Structures are given as structure tokens and as C-alpha cells.
Amino acid sequence: MTMQQTDRDAALFQASRPMRILRRVAGGDGIISFAILIAILLSWQAAVSLLDVPAFILPAPTEVLAWLIRGFSAAPDDPVSFWPHLGVTLWEALVGFVAGVIVGVLLGFALAHWPRAERIFYPYIQAFNGLPKIAIAPLMVVWLGFGLEPKIWMAAILVFFPMMINAMAGYHSVDPDRIDLARACNATRTQIFFKIIVPSSLPFLFAGLHMASVLAILGAIVGEFVGATRGLGMLLLQYNNNMQMGGVFALLIVLGALGYGLNLLMQLAERKYCFWARRSKTFGH
Amino acid sequence: MNAVATPLYPEDRTSAPKTAAADPLITCRSLNKVYKTRSGDAVDALVDLNFDIAKGEFISVVGPSGCGKSTLLKIMAGLLDYTSGDIAISGKAVTGPSPQNGLVFQQPNLLPWKTIAENVYFPVEIQQGRRAVNMTLVRELMSMVGLKGFEGKYPHELSGGMQQRAAIVRALVQDPAVLLMDEPFGALDAMTRDMMNVELLKIWSKHRKTVIFITHSIPEAVFLSDRVIAMTPRPGEIAEIIPIDLPRPRPLDVVNTPEFGAYAKRLRRLLNANEDIAG
Ligand SMILES: Nc1ncnc2c1ncn2[C@@H]1O[C@H](COP(=O)(O)OP(=O)(O)OP(=O)(O)O)[C@@H](O)[C@H]1O
Ligand SMILES: [Mg+2]
Numbered sequence: 157m158t159m160q161q162t163d164r165d166a167a168l169f170q171a172s173r174p175m176r177i178l179r180r181v182a183g184g185d186g187i188i189s190f191a192i193l194i195a196i197l198l199s200w201q202a203a204v205s206l207l208d209v210p211a212f213i214l215p216a217p218t219e220v221l222a223w224l225i226r227g228f229s230a231a232p233d234d235p236v237s238f239w240p241h242l243g244v245t246l247w248e249a250l251v252g253f254v255a256g257v258i259v260g261v262l263l264g265f266a267l268a269h270w271p272r273a274e275r276i277f278y279p280y281i282q283a284f285n286g287l288p289k290i291a292i293a294p295l296m297v298v299w300l301g302f303g304l305e306p307k308i309w310m311a312a313i314l315v316f317f318p319m320m321i322n323a324m325a326g327y328h329s330v331d332p333d334r335i336d337l338a339r340a341c342n343a344t345r346t347q348i349f350f351k352i353i354v355p356s357s358l359p360f361l362f363a364g365l366h367m368a369s370v371l372a373i374l375g376a377i378v379g380e381f382v383g384a385t386r387g388l389g390m391l392l393l394q395y396n397n398n399m400q401m402g403g404v405f406a407l408l409i410v411l412g413a414l415g416y417g418l419n420l421l422m423q424l425a426e427r428k429y430c431f432w433a434r435r436s437k438t439f440g441h
Numbered sequence: 442m443n444a445v446a447t448p449l450y451p452e453d454r455t456s457a458p459k460t461a462a463a464d465p466l467i468t469c470r471s472l473n474k475v476y477k478t479r480s481g482d483a484v485d486a487l488v489d490l491n492f493d494i495a496k497g498e499f500i501s502v503v504g505p506s507g508c509g510k511s512t513l514l515k516i517m518a519g520l521l522d523y524t525s526g527d528i529a530i531s532g533k534a535v536t537g538p539s540p541q542n543g544l545v546f547q548q549p550n551l552l553p554w555k556t557i558a559e560n561v562y563f564p565v566e567i568q569q570g571r572r573a574v575n576m577t578l579v580r581e582l583m584s585m586v587g588l589k590g591f592e593g594k595y596p597h598e599l600s601g602g603m604q605q606r607a608a609i610v611r612a613l614v615q616d617p618a619v620l621l622m623d624e625p626f627g628a629l630d631a632m633t634r635d636m637m638n639v640e641l642l643k644i645w646s647k648h649r650k651t652v653i654f655i656t657h658s659i660p661e662a663v664f665l666s667d668r669v670i671a672m673t674p675r676p677g678e679i680a681e682i683i684p685i686d687l688p689r690p691r692p693l694d695v696v697n698t699p700e701f702g703a704y705a706k707r708l709r710r711l712l713n714a715n716e717d718i719a720g
């Protein structure tokens with residue numbers, strides 16, 4: 157009896173194991189998403205070759221793939237190589253990201269800590285946040301030239317706002333009981349800040365970081381659009397002007413992957429440092 | 442930390458004090474608290490409170506919602522300023538938080554990013570640094586309330602009752618003379634609550650703390666206390682202080698005795714009567 161039972165359990169276990177792994181990899185509905193992607197690519201390819209669409213309007217997926225392969229396999233000093241441009245854009249986005257996060261979080265906490273300052277500066281923050289910040293990119297070029305600085309500034313400015321606003325929201329959302337707990341232990345103001353307020357705000361900060369990771373790349377690209385000699389945005393604009401749509405599509409894919417990768421990095425960091433927060437407490441991605 | 446001074450009562454707590462001792466641990470004289478609201482109005486929260494609490498007493502405070510129980514507790518904890526009057530613990534006027542008080546909140550109020558052990562020694566970490574933490578003591582306290590083996594778990598991995606037990610040992614970790622508890626079991630189901638009450642009495646008699654226990658529950662107050670402070674609806678005044686003369690240790694089924702029933706009835710009448718006046 158028991159033997160049979162065990163055998164059956166083992167068989168069940170073996171049958172379900174590959175399914176479970178598949179499910180974990182594909183995330184259940186992932187299979188459907190993947191099937192849709194394949195369907196789109198196939199019909200795209202078919203449409204392009206059947207309807208004879210000119211390559212300067214819509215390149216075939218195979219052509220885009222060829223551009224991607226060429227971009228990544230060519231030697232870095234080859235003009236078609238993506239590598240040096242990728243490095244430049246990534247650097248601009250990264251520096252802007254770090255600067256924007258640091259300044260945004262510090263200022264957000266400071267404003268939330270001093271309500272008077274918050275009241276005084278709030279109208280300015282609202283007004284500037286309402287401004288489509290991309291519109292200041294040309295100004296940045298006039299002020300800072302065609303080097304990396306205007307791109308870094310654009311990335312930093314775009315990153316700054318969600319970080320500041322989330323830091324303020326995080327500070328204000330701290331449960332007063334937690335502060336009382338620390339005060340009851342005779343905690344100093346510094347201790348209350350670092351041991352209660354900062355960790356309590358982490359879910360909000362991560363919500364900001366998710367947005368910021370995408371905005372940093374956006375800022376760098378916009379900066380390059382306005383005037384640059386290097387970078388993925390510059391390259392994209394150049395291919396676009398030359399009607400080399402295969403290159404444009406290939407770069408769009410690279411940029412998408414870049415944003416996705418940065419966001420994934422944020423998610424990993426969140427899972428490591430903010431594992432305790434309920435999912436529903438975060439927002440913004 | 443601060444060693445417990447000579448106990449006022451013999452080891453076996455068979456008899457409870459019926460009135461305040463001549464040399465009280467906590468004295469409260471004409472205590473008033475007026476809140477200033479944002480719109481500029483004044484809200485009388487506490488009006489002319491007078492009471493003494495002896496060392497080692499278990500005192501409950503009952504009263505309708507909004508009568509100022511939490512306000513009173515926060516004032517005793519040194520977290521809130523009072524408007525006028527005097528309140529002193531161990532002869533020293535309360536001017537701010539002190540490690541001689543252990544505080545337990547209505548919610549467990551554990552820090553979710555810290556393990557249970559880290560939460561328990563949080564007060565020590567804050568005041569003396571992580572180096573001063575006595576892990577043996579932490580483990581001992583945790584096993585006392587049945588949390589042995591949960592040192593490395595995070596709060597969200599524990600049930601509500603277990604979290605509240607962790608919160609209680611956190612309040613005990615610095616060996617405070619006074620335990621201030623604001624409806625600590627209000628969020629628990631009836632069965633867990635009974636269990637926690639029994640456990641609390643065990644801790645109290647073992648460690649000889651003075652306990653100020655706020656509750657909405659009349660049976661809970663009668664079951665636990667040496668004396669019950671009954672408060673009137675807002676503005677909070679003391680309606681009556683009722684000594685509970687039931688023998689200790691009290692088994693759970695003491696609630697079925699006529700004496701227990703009489704105390705509960707008396708308190709309920711008192712609170713209802715005041716409710717009527719207010720309404
Ligand atoms: N910060 C505050 N500002 C103004 N009024 C307050 C403030 N805190 C409390 N009050 C008022 O003081 C009164 C007493 O509040 P308190 O929280 O002490 O009541 P409570 O007896 O603990 O009520 P509950 O049983 O519902 O917890 C209430 O009427 C409340 O509205
Ligand atoms: Mg209360």
C-alpha cells in the first residue's frame with residue numbers, strides 16, 4: 157500500500173517538475189506573450205516581403221537583426237559599431253542618475269523635515285515639475301556646449317523630480333508610532349532619521365528609482381538629439397536622416413533593452429533591501 | 442540595566458494592595474492636558490487627574506474611546522507634554538522619555554526590516570550601541586514568551602499574537618521599572634487574547650514590574666488588575682478607582698466566579714452611567 161503510494165507520488169513529482177520549471181521561466185502567461193511576439197515578427201516579415209515595402213519605411217525583422225549583429229560584432233573603431241556610443245550614453249545616463257538620485261533624495265528629505273521650507277518652495281517645485289523638462293534641452297546646449305555635460309544635466313534633472321517627490325512622500329508616510337518607539341528609547345534626531353525614517357521611506361524611494369532608471373536614459377538621449385558627436389541618440393538621429401531604418405530599429409531595440417536592464421537592476425536591489433515591504437505599498441512602474 | 446530595588450511584596454503575590462501605598466512609585470496631581478488643534482481650538486483631553494501607583498501594582502485604565510487614555514500613557518512615557526499639574530515617577534518629575542519605562546503599543550509596531558531578535562534589542566542598540574547587546578538575555582526573554590527559534594525571522598513571518606509577544610519582550614529588554622501598555626491586545630482574537638493575558642500576568646509576577654495597562658475590555662481589566670481606573674467620556678476625568686480584590690494567581694476561569702461578575706458589572710454600570718451623562 158505505502159509502497160504504491162510512494163511510487164505514485166514520485167511519478168507525480170517527476171511529471172510536474174519540468175512543468176513547474178517551465179512555468180517559472182515563462183511566468184505562466186509568459187508563453188502567450190512570447191507566442192504573440194513570434195506572431196508579430198512573422199507577419200511583419202511576411203508583410204514586408206509580400207507587399208514590397210521599401211526598406212526606408214519599414215525594414216524587415218531580418219534586416220534589423222543584421223544591423224544588430226553588425227553593430228555589436230564590428231570592431232569598436234568601426235563607424236557602424238554600437239559599442240563606443242553605447243558607452244557614452246550609458247555613462248551620461250549613469251552619472252545623471254546618481255547625481256539626480258542623491259540631490260533629489262537629500263532635498264526631498266530636507267523639505268519634508270522643515271515644513272516651512274516645504275511651504276515656501278512647494279509652488280516652485282510644482283511649477284517646475286509641470287514643465288515638460290525635455291523642452292530645456294536646447295538651453296542646456298547653449299549653456300554647456302556639445303560635450304557630455306548637457307546630457308548628464310538632462311538625465312539628472314529628469315531623475316531629480318520623482319526622487320525628490322518620493323522622498324518627501326516617504327518621509328511624511330512614516331508611522332508616528334515608529335517615531336514614538338525611537339523617542340521612547342531616547343533616540344537622537346540622527347538616530348531617528350537613519351534608523352526609522354530612511355528605512356521606512358525605502359518603498360517610496362524604490363518607486364522613485366524605478367521611474368528614475370528609465371528617465372535617466374531618456375534624458376541622455378534627448379540631450380544627444382539636441383546636439384552631440386557621440387552616443388546612441390546621436391547615432392539614431394544620423395541613421396534616421398540617412399533613411400537607414402534598419403539601424404534606427406536596431407538602436408530602438410538596444411535602448412529598450414538598456415532601460416529594461418536598468419529597471420531590472422532596480423528590481424533586484426528592491427528585492428534585496430526592501431523585501432519586507434508589501435507590494436501594494438509601492439507604485440510608479 | 443537598573444536592578445530592581447527591594448520588592449514591596451513577598452514572592453508569592455497572593456494579596457494585592459487595595460489602596461495606594463504610602464510611598465508611591467508614580468504620583469499624579471491635578472494633571473491637565475489641553476490639545477491645541479490646527480484650527481486654533483483647544484480640546485480638553487485630561488481634566489484634573491489625581492492618583493498614586495505603588496511599586497509593583499498592576500493598574501488598568503478603562504474608558505470610552507477618545508477619553509484620553511492614550512494621552513495619559515504618552516504623558517507618563519514622557520512622549521507628550523502636559524498642560525498643568527504634576528506627574529512624577531520614582532520621585533522625579535516626568536520631563537522626557539526614560540529607559541525606566543517600557544512601552545507597548547496597540548499595534549506590535551515592530552520594524553519590518555529587522556529580524557525579531559534585532560527588534561527585541563532595538564532599545565539597547567539605540568541607547569548603548571549594538572556592541573552592548575546581550576544576546577543571551579534576548580534569547581532568554583524570547584523563549585520566555587515562546588518565541589524560541591524565531592530570532593532570525595522577520596515580523597511579517599509571524600502571527601499577530603507572536604508579533605505582540607515580541608513587542609512585549611522588546612519593552613522588557615532594558616529591565617524597566619514600569620511597563621506602559623496601550624491596548625496591547627486590542628487587535629488579537631479572543632482566544633489569543635486570553636492566552637496573552639495569562640502570559641502577561643506570569644511576566645508581571647516574575648519580573649515584578651509596575652504595569653499601566655490601557656484597555657477597552659472590562660473583563661480584561663478586572664482579570665489583570667490590582668486596581669482599575671475608570672475614566673469618564675471626553676473630557677477625560679477619573680470616574681472612580683476600583684480595587685479588584687480577587688486572589689492571585691488568577692486562573693482563567695476566575696471570570697466565571699460571582700465576585701468577578703460583580704466587579705465587571707460595577708465597572709460597566711459606571712462607564713454606562715457616564716456615557717448617558719455625556720450623551
Ligand atoms: N494631536 C492631537 N491634537 C488634537 N487633539 C487630539 C490629539 N490627540 C488626541 N486628541 C484628542 O484628545 C482626546 C483623547 O485622545 P486619546 O487618543 O488619548 O483617546 P483614547 O482614550 O486613547 O481613545 P481610544 O480608546 O479610541 O484610543 C480625543 O478626543 C482626541 O480627539
Ligand atoms: Mg488610544
